[in-house]
Amino acid sequence: MTNHDVETPTLMGSKERLVAAALSLFQAKGYHGVAISDILEAADLPKGSLYHHFPGGKEELAIAAVGFIADEVDARLASEFAKNKRAGAVLLELAHECVSWLQRSDYTQTPLLGLLAASPGESALTQAICDAQKRWLARFETALGGTEAAHDKACLALASLEGGISLARMSRSSDLLIRSVTLAALHINQR
Amino acid sequence: MTNHDVETPTLMGSKERLVAAALSLFQAKGYHGVAISDILEAADLPKGSLYHHFPGGKEELAIAAVGFIADEVDARLASEFAKNKRAGAVLLELAHECVSWLQRSDYTQTPLLGLLAASPGESALTQAICDAQKRWLARFETALGGTEAAHDKACLALASLEGGISLARMSRSSDLLIRSVTLAALHINQR
DNA sequence: ACCACACTAGACCAGACGGTCTAGTTTCTC
DNA sequence: GAGAAACTAGACCGTCTGGTCTAGTGTGGT
16 A cells, blocks of 8 residues: 555556556446546556557456456555554554555545546456455455454454545544444454 | 335326325435436326326426435334334344344335435535434433434434445345444444 | 577557437327 | 417437547667
């Protein structure tokens, strides 16, 4: 969850720039809400470049973007859990990061995958999003002990996070996100 | 939350048919994912009718659709809470209704407002969605006693519901929704 | 110097988009 | 039954969509 600046595109290769621009825009307007021309403008690249790097067009690019954020968050979770932190603490930390994300973008951008959920029905993109969620879920689940109860708690963790983000974005205030996640974290931590 | 069948459109007036068709489609594909022609086809009406009833076009129709579902759920919450049911129980009931909703549509349709979140930035539509969430939140909050802690719990209720729906739709299984909501309900009920 | 290759560049296309407009039809009112 | 108002009907328009295609440019190896 390091650097989503599309403002400094020159430092990245054009493929990375495309992914970064796409991710940022998709997180702000959802898959159907973003035109390819928007992405190209943000990445400052012509059409040819896109279809060279991503012959599959818009959807392949979106899948790459999803994969990128999925990896980033997954790695982050892994490293946090490796420090033997409690799951609730990690959840809270993630939530706070999402808050600053929301605030930085003036509540236009949705962290994680929320807005991408409005993706074409049976597509590979939907599959990619589903995979990402599964991976994150699994991180929490194993960190919580791998039991049946752990699975439940992991579900609550992710749901309260994604749901809270949605509430926060709509109300343009991080308050609701913080409240729901702290409460969830509280419950998750107790055994 | 009674009847979202677009299959029997003849029983409703054309304005209601438009709203029903629009709601159903928006819940399945999000605002930008639905073309006006899709809605007209589903409602079996020509373009003229739409722009007669909704001079504001797509967005005004979407706002009406949001208002419709907002009222329906709000009324439902009011009637449940009037029976002095515990908030956790009402939340669970709502969740189960969402589950059957998801299953009936083979996980194509998202209950409530989830997919509508990907709406144009500062629009009146976004405002309408925000209002709906506020009303639902307020129902839970007052039912929980109106305290600060009640507000927190209300946030968790709604977040776990919306987040759980998103998880469920992606995994094409109601399991994750049920798990997160039951856990949330458990926490909400205890004082 | 040569050439193969990775990449950029953007004109171009067919189709879909949201929205307007005029002409018709039904339905209500008196 | 006449006239007004509510509504239906769909042709039409300008714009924007995702995607293709050809031409060009830079860069590596040999």
